[in-house]
Amino acid sequence: MMGWEDAPNHVCRGGDVRGLAFCCPPVKPCPVHNKLSEVGISPEEFVKIKEDFGKKTDLGKGVGTCFGSLIWCCKASKPCPLRDSALYSIGMSHDEYMTLKKQLAEEIVKHSNVGEINYSDEDLQTLAQTFDISIDEAKSALNASGNDLKSAIKYIRMNNL
Numbered sequence: 617m618m619g620w621e622d623a624p625n626h627v628c629r630g631g632d633v634r635g636l637a638f639c640c641p642p643v644k645p646c647p648v649h650n651k652l653s654e655v656g657i658s659p660e661e662f663v664k665i666k667e668d669f670g671k672k673t674d675l676g677k678g679v680g681t682c683f684g685s686l687i688w689c690c691k692a693s694k695p696c697p698l699r700d701s702a703l704y705s706i707g708m709s710h711d712e713y714m715t716l717k718k719q720l721a722e723e724i725v726k727h728s729n730v731g732e733i734n735y736s737d738e739d740l741q742t743l744a745q746t747f748d749i750s751i752d753e754a755k756s757a758l759n760a761s762g763n764d765l766k767s768a769i770k771y772i773r774m775n776n777l
Contacts, residue, residue: 619714627651634721638690656729678702
């Protein structure tokens with residue numbers, strides 16, 4: 617997808633913190649709540665971050681979408697006639713849309729704890745023992761994966777191939 621070459625999966629499909637750019641408002645029980653908690657953003661702060669971004673960009677447009685704004689819409693690779701109709705009506709391409717979603721993701725990451733190690737020494741020890749790596753390698757994997765444990769495990773597995 618042009619506009620954002622390495623766009624993550626949606627959070628509901630296991631995506632990392634950047635995938636929050638594609639999430640609906642946190643109004644029902646779903647994985648967005650777990651991801652927000654994991655990265656240290658309250659549901660209220662999440663809504664404010666996205667709405668403030670929408671006020672500054674065309675992602676704030678989107679009458680007729682599920683939540684009335686493109687800030688809440690999913691990835692362009694997922695078929696959605698409501699999103700696509702809104703994009704068409706404002707003259708925005710999928711590439712432009714995804715470029716703005718990438719910028720939104722960067723804004724969300726800025727407000728998160730990503731990059732801060734907030735796992736206990738015991739957690740790091742368990743990760744290191746599980747994969748037979750040093751504590752420093754466990755810390756490094758968490759840093760490289762934006763403090764996302766699932767991504768860190770994938771990172772460790774890829775490096776151990």
